[in-house]
Amino acid sequence: MAELSLKGVVKRYGSYEIIRNASLDVADGEFVVFVGPSGCGKSTLLRMIAGLEHITDGEIRIGSTVVNDVEPADRGIAMVFQSYALYPHMTVEENLAFGLRMTGNPKVDTQRRVQRVADILQIRELMKRRPKQLSGGQRQRVAIGRAIVREPQVFLFDEPLSNLDAELRVQMRVEISRLHKELGTTMIYVTHDQTEAMTLADKIVVLRGGNIEQIGAPLDLYDNPANQFVAGFVGSPKMNFMSAEIIEATDHSVTITLLNQGNVRVTLPVERPRGGSGERVTLGIRPEHFVKAGQGDADLTIKVDVAEHLGNTSYIYANVTGGEQIIIEREESRNETNRDLLTVAIRSSHAFLFDSDGNRLR
Template sequence: MSGLKLRNTVKKFTQVQVIHGVDLDIADGEFCVFVGPSGCGKSTLLRMIAGLEETTEGTIHIGEREVTKMDPAERGVAMVFQTYALYPHMTVAENMGFGLKMNGFPKEEINAKVTEASRILRLDDYLKRKPKALSGGQRQRVAIGRAIVRGPEVFLFDEPLSNLDAELRVEMRVEIARLHKEIGATMIYVTHDQVEAMTLADKIVVLRAGKIEQVGAPMDLYRDPDNRFVAGFIGSPSMNFCAGTFAAGGIRVEGFGIDHLAPPSSLTDAQKDVIVGVRPQHIKIDPSGSTHMVEHSESLGGVSYVYLRADNGERITVEAGEEAPAKNGDRVGLAIEIDRAMVFDAATEARIR
């Protein structure tokens, strides 16, 4: 297995630039997730690594080899797509071994590799079935098995769970995490779902508009985001943000009902307009208050979410216990864990620490 390095990688489609000078190191055996909203360039970057998109500028290294101009087949990567792309007339075993067969591998070696892949993916009972006799999750495992038999240096996953229902998505997340632990391969995984990113990744790369916003371990990004975008994208439900004003040595945040928040040490008098962020689980509802109106509440069994509107119109989400502590239309107050609040520059959206 091998790690991967991107250096000043750029992708342009005629006059439109979609990847802007990306630098990234992925260690050997690391599970790296590219995450970001639709159109941020994550799939394009993955396809550049695979060789399915030409790299306009910069270099890509897999292990010690520069692969920037190599054909996809020469790069030592295997890609699992959103669609399973299985041959309907072939059995599971034939689908998994077809690539090796086309490359002239001996039948005995193909059988051995398919047998090992089916063991890892728990497909032994399905090897003689055709795709139409499989569930969506089983088909995706076959697609992953087809990648495993190639013995690649790097596995690439392009939103592989998007076509599955919610229950199967959870099941396949566990399967992919187990697969990574068993074979120890370098894996790069693209998703727009930050829950998948948080649960699977050793390292998350947050992308926006073709640029890297932040790179780090999942909980590092959650606890210490560099800017408002990362703070809002990582974590579910999303962080609450309200406008604040810095004056007289403290920050006033009307939306949260905060009159005096101690400012970060680097905040100066010149930075008067700020954004303050607080996660839903760091806010509690005070039934004796009257600063916010309950617009809607959701009870999901073990947790509930209450959606509030402040008197200035700003909206806030609160994570509560099994049952919502207030009804729609009630007026309530907030009890905020002030030490958990984060402050961002209103103009640049950068974190103020």
């Protein structure tokens, strides 16, 4: 096991920067998830850690060793790919053992490691099968087993569950979480699915356009997003954003009017913004933080477009002036139907305010 450190890492193709000044410290045994939209640079960052991409600038350190110029095979890492990358002509047992045999590992030790992996992943009954005889979930187990058998210092996962159906993804998330607890090895995991990030990670790294937007524990990012992008990306359903304008600002509070919501006024406990009165801002509130009418700081009436009833929870959707969509989460709410008027309340203590650049006002 080992710590992992990135300091000022840059990846540039010509004049185009894919990764911009990325710095990150990963503790020994920590599970860190890189998350962000497609094209944000998360897979490129993972491949640089693996040594599959050269870095343009900066430093990558695994344990006490700077690995900028170290070959992938010598970095003490093992990588699990999205495509499984199993040898189709080999059995499961042969796939697991192949890497060790190629490095000249003693036969007895190779057999010991392969059997240990088979027990950990509960795939002993699959050992004589070939990949085409396995389900997607079983193939992914074998791909993970091929990484475990190397006994690496760091595991790297590149969107390993994206080829699986929804039920299998949930099952494999549980398996990977259990595996991390059992092995206690440092793991770096890339995904575009923020649900995977929230459920698996000790620490989440949110990327956008090659920049690290925020680093923190899952609930820290959920409760205290640094900016509007992180607030909108972390959480499902996503946070509601409503256009607003500041009408009054003091040293410790700001009063806004919601421009597309009947000019409803809300006062929030935030510091005086730079622009003051007349500044355009955005109010953010999560679907579960709307409360019943009269129980908050401002009431809001919307016309229901769609009501999704999912057992004990319902999601109420409304499209309003200006193209904004409001999503409201309610428990045991089965009475709202399409086109009904619904009045809810905003509680300022659960709301966020963002300036025109997307920075959070605190």
